[in-house]
Amino acid sequence: MDAQLREALGSELPDTSILSDTAFLSDLRRQMLRFATLQLSSSHTAEDAVQEALVGALKNAKAFAGRAALKTWVFAILRNKIADVLRHKQRTGDASSLLREPQEHEDFSELFDPKGHWQADERPAHWGNPHEALHQQQFWAVFEICLERLPGNQARVFMMKEFIELDATEICTAVGISTSNLNVMLHRARLRLRECLENNWFARGEH
């Protein structure tokens, strides 16, 4: 465990097997930090939110049966913290800082022809029973890579919608964009994510 976290926990660190698994904890912390930084566009605010969520959860680590339960719990705390920060930013009129990067300039021409029909090699294939993938650890590695490949702003709003579970109005006010802007960004994020999963999981070896 890194020194900063150990210091924050102080003497309240209970002796459990989860907490002695330093590789798991530093990996969890890295994942949380990446997610929080993406959502908050400020490494300082993100660091604070992650630290608070981890310390809060680890103090009660004895209550968690296993890593999956602990991870779910700390991410639930982190999601709530991020939602709070976003709502606070919105109240204080600080929303515009969240989408600082220029809008991604891209069109749909890679996916659709000039008439708006699928390019022949981009037409979505049948995925069979996709739910079986959820039980395979390799699928989750592919999914994470696909999420990371999304352009920053698209990933941000997509995860606000599907991970933090803000509704569309909340996202628009939180990051200061119009509904039509949000719709375009979510549409692109979904098209890209779908394409990435199909190419790297559902249609492997079929090309």
Next chain:
Amino acid sequence: MNCQHATQLMSESQERALLLPEKVGLKFHLMMCSGCKNFSVQLPFLSQVMKAYAQGQDEAPPTEPPK
């Protein structure tokens, strides 16, 4: 309606209720377009994957041995 418009409406239907003319247009398009029909099944699946990920299912032990 073309595929780009159809996928856009399907995406928006995750955020808002579609209007009747939109629903009808989409339904006709899906009857003729297998790519968009596949997309219509994959879209809610993406949302489910994200929710499963949020619930830590990616940490679950594999239910079958790796192939």
